[in-house]
Amino acid sequence: VDIVFIWRLNMNKKDLPSRRNLLFRAADRIHDRLCQVNRRSADHLFASIERLRAYWQVLDDLVNRHRKAHQNCWELAQRQTRSDIIEQIKQLQELVNSVLLSQEQCGPAPISSQACIAEELRQLADEFEDADILPKPGLVVVKTAPIELEGLALGSFAIELHLDRLTEKADVTCFDCVALDSNPASANERITHPHVKDQALCAGEATVPIAKALKEGRINDAFCLVRSVLTTYNPDSPYMAIEDWDGRRCADCGDVEDSDDLCYCNRCENDFCSNCISSCDICDASFCSQCLERDPVSGKYCCNSCRFECAQCNRIVDSGSFVEESGLCPQCHEKHQQPTQSEEIDHEHSTETTSASASTATAAAAA
């Protein structure tokens, strides 16, 4: 991305009047945006107070009803209204807590004066290699020194503060981090830094202080905090780990893929591309082809948890077909059952013969 540096904060002395003018215009614009944020926060507070009033009105009505029930000795009504009052108080308490919390997090902040904001903008020129104000798109832009994280050269970044976004929410989303000498992750060009995707910074521990600094008009502090994140690598939660910057290889075919497109084998715990990953036909979990075995009779591919080995013929048997009581495949189980069944038939046959002879003898005796 080419940034046309129209206004330079570190211009020559002859440009001083225009620079000062520019600074104050930008400071005024920022101050105006932050005041809007504060006004919105105040509006939100008033709306919450109206809701509190409505809750209180309901509570007041309930108390009157309870009093009436008490005066008339209506036991059942007293119990019911008492329970409703407690419930209403709980809801009121929840609302009060949420109002206090939202005011704590997004409440109005003491905004610096326009002169202080102008000082903050002026300080950017001291802290960064380049600091510029682009009035037309409403940007304050600084350029960082080339950034290198654990040997990975990422080049310089332009940190852009979009003034229009300040009206919506004065937080890290007002910033874009644009790679000037882009060296994106090979698997995903949208990732230009382990903590930057689509030019948006995932600020982590700096999220709260950046928002606080912006809300108070401490623009230089907010920029410095963004830079501190850009110059730090957190291996615990990057968009792309530095070791995978050049892509991650499929453990089977070796193709380099975006990490998000790789699938995990639940057995060998390696990552595989979509062509090399498969799944168990019984439990549907993903496994690589090496970790699956095929039941030659049912034709199903099974993971180690969903397959058994026949104790008789050593065949791989899917868990749906396996006869657990005998530990055999259906075919061996059937064979194993046959002698038992013929023995039972013989036994039944001999029993029938004995009873027939007995009846003949009884009939003869009667005759």
Place this chain on the structure above:
Amino acid sequence: MKILFINNSGAGFADYIDVAPGTTVKQFFEKKMSGEDAADYLIRVNRQPVASDQELQANDRVTITATKIAGA
């Protein structure tokens, strides 16, 4: 004497605080950021870089910003 202290760590802090006259920047940092290495922080007094033995004056504006912050 009172100075404005802006600590950009954690939840952020910006308020006037009392410091003893004659307190140097180093002493102030050690007191406020105990256990931390000053090299990991950007310390500015009245928006300017300062020597560690500089004495703080009333109404000074001290800013401390970490130079290494873990993103997510």
